[in-house]
Amino acid sequence: MSSTLKKINLGFGRLNKAIKVTFFPKNIYTYNRPAHDYHNLSYSQEGEDRILSRIFEGQNQGFYVDVGAHHPQRFSNTYLFYLLGWRGMNIDAKPGSMSLFQKIRPNDINLELPISDSYQVLTYYEFNEPALNGFCPEISQERDGLHHYRIIKTHQLQTYTLSEVLDQYLPKEQQIDFLNVDVEGLDYQVLKSNNWSKYKPKVILAEDLNFSFLDNPPKSKVASLLFDQGYEIYAKSGFTLVFKLRA
Structure with missing residues (x-):
């Protein structure tokens, strides 16, 4: 060269x-x-915990209530916050579901309780895919046999209202930062059973399988209930609606 x-x-x-x-x-x-x-990092099914991270950015401590918690890690909208030092209450109807929560989330309040809008006995449908478990007969029958999903067991379970569970188990003077509800078709009934004059979370996540932003106005019982309680829609992820309390 x-x-x-x-x-x-x-x-x-x-x-x-x-x-x-x-x-x-x-x-x-x-x-x-x-x-x-x-x-x-995300543990949610559709990125809901990333939306929550944006809302609660910089907040190192807080309290959540998760109704229909399903699993301590899988598809969890709360586990990321548990790792960050938050604590909360996990509620699920599936018999035996809380044994794993006690092992992985021992610092939370873990309750094996079915929640609805009245004190009644309902049929709980258990699938080979636990994320589909729930009380809604129409949704459960529709999913039974769809693809590889099937009902493997049913249980007759006594339900309780959300307000009475919070009255009994929520620590005194504890404020709820966010409430997550995912009970496969009974989200409206769970929200309806809350005592809104006493328990008003800053943020609420709820599933509505019939909601679409293309509806004008949106045809959603869940949204209508929460609008009346002073909330507004902040975001939507898949079927999950994220509501924030109006300032």
Whole structure:
């Protein structure tokens, strides 16, 4: 290689280094960091905990109530907050469901209780996919045999209202930062059973399988109930509606 070409290559090398230092300083554009440094941890099925993280950004402590908690980690809208130091109450109707919660989430209040809008005995449908478990006969029968899903067992369970469960188990003077409700078709009944004059979470997540932002106005009993209680829609993720208490 000629001396002139060597000088040209050396010049390009110095120029390339200067561009990196000038325009991509390591303390600002960390182009050499591993890819996993850029991910956001989520345990929710449809990213609901990331929406909640935006709402409660910078809040290191708080309290949640999760009705239809399903699993301490899988599809959980609360586990990320548990890892951050938050504490709360997990409620699920499935017989035996709380044994795993007691192992993985021992610092939470874990309750195996069915919730509805009145004191009654309802049929609980248990699927081979536990995320589909619930009390709604129409939804359960519709899902039975769909793809590989099937009902494997039914239980007759005594239900309780959300207000009486909170009266009994919520720590005294404890404020609820967010309430998560996911009970496969009975979300409205669970919300209806709350004592809104006494328990007013800052944020509520609830599922409505019939809600669409294309509806004008939205045809949602869940949304109508929460609008009347002073909430407004903040976001939607899949079938989950996120409501915030109006300031």
